[in-house]
Amino acid sequence: MPDATSSPPVETLTEATILFAGDSGDGMQLTGTQFTQAAAHARNDLATLPDYPAEIRAPAGTTYGVSAFQLRFGSGEIRTPGDEVDLLVAMNPAALKVHLHRVREGGALIVNANSFTERDLELAELEQNPLESGLLEGYQVFEVELTRLTQEALEHTDLSRTTVGRTKNMFALGLALWLYSRPLEPTQQWLQQKFADEPEIRDANLHVLSKGYHYGETTDAFVVRYDVAAADLAPGTYRSIRGAQAIALGLVAASKQSGLPLFYGSYPITPASDLLHELSRYKHFGVMTFQAEDEIAAAGAAVGASFGGALGVCATSGPGVALKTETIGLGVMTELPLVIIDMQRGGPSTGLPTKTEQSDLLQAVYGRNGEAPLPVLAASSPADCFDTIYEACRIATRYMTPVIFLADGYLGNGSEPWRIPDVADLPAFDVSFATTPTASNGQNDFLPYARDPDTLARPWAKPGTKGLEHRIGGLEKAHETGNVSYDPANHQRMVKLRAEKVQRVTDMMPPTPVYGDPDGALLVIGWGSTRGAIEAAVDRVRASDARVGHVHLRHVHPFPADLGPILRRFDKILVPELNNGQLIRLLRDQFTRSMTPLNKIQGQPFHAQEVEAALREALVSTPA
């Protein structure tokens, strides 16, 4: 690390929130990711939130082309990427315009002073230059000539102007790393690897990165520098993990531990494509990735693989789930394991492809023709994606059923430290296939729809198993024999059996943990990616002596069996969701309790303070 003797005094913070914002071509996601690595390297707890436009390269300089990456890191527990930003790094006027409102009063702004020409202001549809108009009063503004300083740093090279321009994010990163006293090494190592074959580019980036760092030291613009101490995390080995990575690792783990080959069918769709990218790298684990011709084929191929004894998985987003609906129904009818991952995004229709929302819950639970129940699970943080997808795979094979796993773009793209589990500590994952004819009918026949008395699962008989030749399909099945049946009483029996089988998934659920108080004035019930914001809000409200508990549901269908008794221990119930009220409908359907919704439908996650305000309001309101 460079000599810091000339540095300004260092102020120690418990946490900080930084937002990098620029054009979608400015490399802001990369800059944010590298800062994340540095914070992880310094052992901070952290949470990240990338926010990028739907267009890959929207016209440069426009507000709709702004790409941002928010990161919060600290020495205490970090649950959300932060409500308010301490430092905004804005690469152009558009980025400043879009994200200024997120910076706290007195917060810092580092702006690229070279990108505030008339043309830039025009593109951002700004009539006045915010650097001169007084708009930034109340903030600490650091005008840095990022473009010029980068060019000067690389004057000695033959690199093209465009290539030089592309490295200015490294200058910004170096400066931000200096300002928060985070290490350069992780980024340096990354650059060494990334550009191993392009030494000129590698050296240019490394040089600009250190120039940015040194700039902080040598300029007298910064009167204070910050430090954030290491977090007090549970002992273990950690890595930073994005939700999409955690899902991919969870699937590979499920495949490896069960001995079932993983077949992953997928059609490119935001924000689920990341999973396909991740898994396609794991072929040496025997992972078969299939980029299908459409959403339907992706699910169909997964069911076909499942029929053959593989772990059939497909991932998509809301519109893709709609297309897969009929195939999922076939999975319910044929009672084959299938895991459908829904990386939710704003809807309906194409909606807000890159923005987060929890609006597919009812689609997941109810969105099929006929009586077609299936278990639905939801992950609550990037790292939790690992455990939850692993659990989804266990349920699918144990109960011979499709399972829908709900996550969202916020979880998929967001990252946090993950305590790497010991492989030996992963939950047991035993799968057995039928190998002999079912003897229960006294004959040497195989009964593909005979059921396990505990789970009600039917046997899984792979093609290739001698003597167990049988036919399955979408037509109603006769109990036990699995033959096509139009018998009225049989249909009713089978509908009830399929529903009961799904209900029995509650047998393998552990007791539901209640965060905060086990009983009291208010229970908050959440699901999915809102966990961090809710827990932070519950902490704040409990600090002022309110008795508040929080249940965060991993199992959203069926509900855990102990949920009813937990509800009875609280006076009031609040249900925060990033939708127009979906979990609350499921809860009201099952429990005759008055419940208050809290709905945010803006394509953005909850801020802890929004949930906190709702909690405080609910606590003082009189029950309906």
Place this chain on the structure above:
Amino acid sequence: MPDNTSPDGTKKPAGPPGAKKPAGPPGARKPTMPPGTKPPTGPSGGDGADGLTRKDFASDQDVRWCPGCGDYAILATVQRLMPELDVPKENIVFLSGIGCSGRFPYYMDTYGFHSIHGRAPAFATGLKSSRPELDVWVVTGDGDALSIGGNHLIHVLRRNVDLQILLFNNQIYGLTKGQYSPTSEQGKITKSTPYGSIDHPFNPVAVALGADASFVARTMDRDPKHLKATMKRAHDHRGAALVEIYQNCNIFNDGAFFDFTERATKAKAALFLEDGAPLTYDNGTRGVRLEGLQLKPIELTNGRWSVDDCLVYDETSQEMAQLVGRMYWQEDLPRPFGVIYREERATYDELLHTQIGGLVERRGTGDLATLFHDADTWDIS
């Protein structure tokens, strides 16, 4: 029917030695029974891997197609073919979509999967990709394969997944009781087109060729010998093999193919392709000649033309396949039957496992703990 118009069921397909599936030593197969003899009924008659017979492939379910349906003949032929394939019965899987053809798997005592409308190729792709040792058959219809499932059909063909697709074409929607299909001729009067269909029809063979299918053939329900021989060749082919089967729907579209299938007209209307043989029909009295880029019918009996003027068919020629595959509803030309195109190319399932195998060899079998730690890690004690 003259012998030369129908390939012998036992004849090995012409082509490079690598063209066939590894299915026992050459010559190990017994000749097929002459027409009219009973199907093999015991270990001595059947030459399947386990001495199985046709009956071993019939499930205990009542067959519920309409009496007189062409599907019965196809089912019987498939059941007769199975014991000859040297494939363990438990490795055979039939997958279908929706429609009359969709019921097919229920009647076969093999593994079977009646999936959803048009999607059988997708299910089959997942199954065959993950279990390449299985012998996968897709049974579909003209509506199933070419309308709702058109997308899956073209993609399974271009990917060249190693499976057989039996496309029962009856040019009508039967199970929904008589609407025109994507193969129905323009002007067709049906329940949904009382004033005649205005849709231009698909020629399934041309669709398959356009999708770069590696094996394309056409046969008919009312010629069981040709039907069986064609299916056998499809099975011998490594890759996606599309067999269009003209199938009579005696309820909603009776006689749609009688020109090609009935004794009175068959010879003049149907041309049976044989690799390496000249294109002749009508008991050798007529032929097809290439003039520029056009195929023209020629009379071989009036002294002007001889069989030497006929185009000699090469089933591995994409150009000929395009020309002959397009012999469709052209009044002066017969309709071609038999193997229209065949090409050797790597199959999807093979490429997938070669890639996986190569990576396992190069990187070693994946280890979970290593994977989990494959990132910047830090320890907290």
